Amino acid sequence: MTISNFFLFSSTQEYDIAMLIGRLFIGICFIVHGLGKLGLVGPGTMKGFEGWLGSLGLPMPALQARLAMVLEIAGGAFIATGFLMRVGCLMCLATMVVAAMVGHKGGGYLITNTPPGNEYAVNLAAICVVFLLLGPGAYSIDAMIWAGL
Amino acid sequence: MKKENIKLIAYWITTVLGPTSFLIGGVLHLMRAQQPLVQLAHLEYPWYFIYIIGFWKLAGAIVITMPGVPLLKEWAYAGFFFLLTGAAASHIFVGDPFFRVEAPSQFFPPLLFLALTIASWALRPPSRRLKGA
Numbered sequence: 152m153t154i155s156n157f158f159l160f161s162s163t164q165e166y167d168i169a170m171l172i173g174r175l176f177i178g179i180c181f182i183v184h185g186l187g188k189l190g191l192v193g194p195g196t197m198k199g200f201e202g203w204l205g206s207l208g209l210p211m212p213a214l215q216a217r218l219a220m221v222l223e224i225a226g227g228a229f230i231a232t233g234f235l236m237r238v239g240c241l242m243c244l245a246t247m248v249v250a251a252m253v254g255h256k257g258g259g260y261l262i263t264n265t266p267p268g269n270e271y272a273v274n275l276a277a278i279c280v281v282f283l284l285l286g287p288g289a290y291s292i293d294a295m296i297w298a299g300l
Numbered sequence: 301m302k303k304e305n306i307k308l309i310a311y312w313i314t315t316v317l318g319p320t321s322f323l324i325g326g327v328l329h330l331m332r333a334q335q336p337l338v339q340l341a342h343l344e345y346p347w348y349f350i351y352i353i354g355f356w357k358l359a360g361a362i363v364i365t366m367p368g369v370p371l372l373k374e375w376a377y378a379g380f381f382f383l384l385t386g387a388a389a390s391h392i393f394v395g396d397p398f399f400r401v402e403a404p405s406q407f408f409p410p411l412l413f414l415a416l417t418i419a420s421w422a423l424r425p426p427s428r429r430l431k432g433a
Binding site: 228232234291295296297298 | 313316317321324325335339341412413421
């Protein structure tokens with residue numbers, strides 16, 4: 152390995168390992184937030200989330216709340232396991248775009264603002280786009296299924 | 301969360317990642333996609349295996365995923381058991397390694413899907429079981 156290689160390039164194996172690490176952390180993050188909306192982890196409940204969406208003036212808050220929960224849990228699981236990973240990225244991206252544009256409206260950028268800004272949602276959305284472009288890598292269910300087993 | 305709910309969630313995760321995902325493999329085989337063609341040639345199977353395997357993968361995936369038909373489900377699980385142990389054995393016979401990043405040519409994937417299929421079978425809820433099983 153030459154010095155310029157270190158600064159410029161990565162091997163296929165490095166890419167595969169990077170995708171595995173990124174997918175596990177970000178996928179699990181989405182799953183936990185989805186479970187939080189169900190009231191299974193943390194202080195949140197489905198009713199509370201629904202009421203909050205309603206107070207923001209979103210149409211059909213009951214449906215939207217459940218849709219966001221399902222998209223986060225399924226999308227997160229798809230990303231973490233690498234099964235239909237790019238579909239999972241699109242599912243999670245959709246929730247984060249709505250969260251950034253509607254959920255954190257008027258909060259600015261910083262999450263420490265009151266009300267909290269949208270930086271967390273924006274950054275997760277950006278990661279979803281990056282994953283969408285990179286694909287799942289070799290350590291994924293997709294790599295095995297689409298290779299013909 | 302109740303134990304029954306955890307079991308049901310585990311059933312659906314293993315079922316979707318395992319047996320249901322053979323919908324993809326089945327369609328790829330029946331479409332004579334590049335990857336399964338290369339794979340079958342590598343394992344030294346005749347060309348028409350792509351249709352036989354593709355048809356039964358698709359049929360098995362549908363039967364296991366749809367509600368009801370518990371007896372057919374047992375057949376489908378048995379079919380996948382033969383398919384996946386056969387696939388792993390085939391890779392071993394032609395000298396493939398356990399795991400290699402550049403797919404295909406490895407026998408880890410069939411064993412992983414075998415584990416998912418067996419887990420799905422063991423976790424199947426009462427509504428998807430034969431009476432008395």
